[in-house]
Amino acid sequence: MTRIVLFENIHPSAHEVFAAAGLNDIVAHASALPPESLLEAMKGAQLVGIRSRTHLDAALLSQLPDLRAVGCFCIGTNQVDLETAMLRGVPVFNAPFSNTRSVAEMVLGQSILLLRRIPEKNDRVHHGFWDKTADGAFETRGKTLGIIGYGNIGSQVGTLAEAAGMRVVFHDIEAKLPLGNARACTTLAQLLGQSDVVTLHVPGGRGTKDIMNAATIAAMKPGAILINASRGTVVDIDALHDALKSGHLSGAAIDVFPTEPKGRDEPLKSPLIGMRNVILTPHIGGSTQESQENIGREVAEKLVRFVLSGTTKGAVNFPEIPYQEAAGAARILHVHRNLPGALGTLSSLVAEFGLNIVSQQLQTKGQVGYVISDVEGPVDAKVLAALRAHPITIRCDIV
Ligand SMILES: NC(=O)c1ccc[n+]([C@@H]2O[C@H](COP(=O)([O-])OP(=O)(O)OC[C@H]3O[C@@H](n4cnc5c(N)ncnc54)[C@H](O)[C@@H]3O)[C@@H](O)[C@H]2O)c1
């Protein structure tokens, strides 16, 4: 039996995919759990499904000997210690494109609303005030959108923004093909100095921490707008608060926060609460019916393929072996330390039990090697125990 434990209200489409593959031992939690309950909830799970709020650090992963794979039912994977997972023989899968469009649409919508100061005007009318004025309200057409991080989401935002008449510039640490009429900026300063709206679409992690800080926010055009729907660590919220208070920036939309509540019952703490022309949303950039259904299906399919055939295609932290038809009576999935002669050692071990290898694929990544071997003849518990006991072995399973 493959025990699956899911957190954070993963879409029923995932359950359908698991059930169709005969994987019915599923425990589903509607929200993220506090760290003190997480280990207990994951014990015995072979597959774990999470979204952005569940953190799987090295200490937690090392207490989960049964864990075979992790599914991040989202784009970001920075909430998992990917290196530790790999060294423990655990591939991590995600859904790299399934919510891209949802985020891009939200960012374009926020740009239009903030340029017109709609959040502030909406609030005034709700309080009975009729402040009819064009002061500080601008068309989107002809304004410059600066995109920091021109990957899947950033480039999609650029395409939509051009359709709305915006001029698009972007900055990325890698060379990127500009779509439409978008122009690359070689430096961040170049982008900040000319953009009416700046939007962030970089991954989380040390390399992007506080990209927008007091100095870079000061380098933005007076009256500009800042949007962040990437990761909460990317913007120094106190510096943003100061720039909004002083009037240097005219508005902001923040979907992700340095510390986010674990669930509905926990309040958000942020100095931005109650500020004028600021849109605050609870990390819902990728939360649409369409995206969640697609993500549920996509990640569950990757997990099912791994469980049934060992394929790791699409894993973000692991040697990738594409799907191949089973060629023998049994398939051995062997994760080992990537040392010289490891493949020979494995093949000799298998041969000692009189098993003939009919098909074999090896891929390596850093310190880890992964081999799928199809063998003639059944692999019994004695063979599996011998393979698992060998010093080069990190993990070994039979499918
Ligand atoms: N708010 C949400 O609900 C939501 C939904 C989906 C994704 N996200 C987040 O959006 C972010 C982007 O997602 P994506 O799918 O476009 O990722 P992606 O990997 O396709 O693109 C990220 C881009 O950022 C670039 N980059 C990395 N470091 C940079 C730096 N220091 N300066 C400039 N560019 C840099 C990369 O080269 C890459 O082109 C991720 O953090 C993801 O987790 C948030």
Ligand SMILES: O=C(O)[C@H](O)COP(=O)(O)O
């Ligand atoms: O990485 C992502 O895809 C987004 O941050 C969305 O995360 P979520 O699934 O927790 O909404």
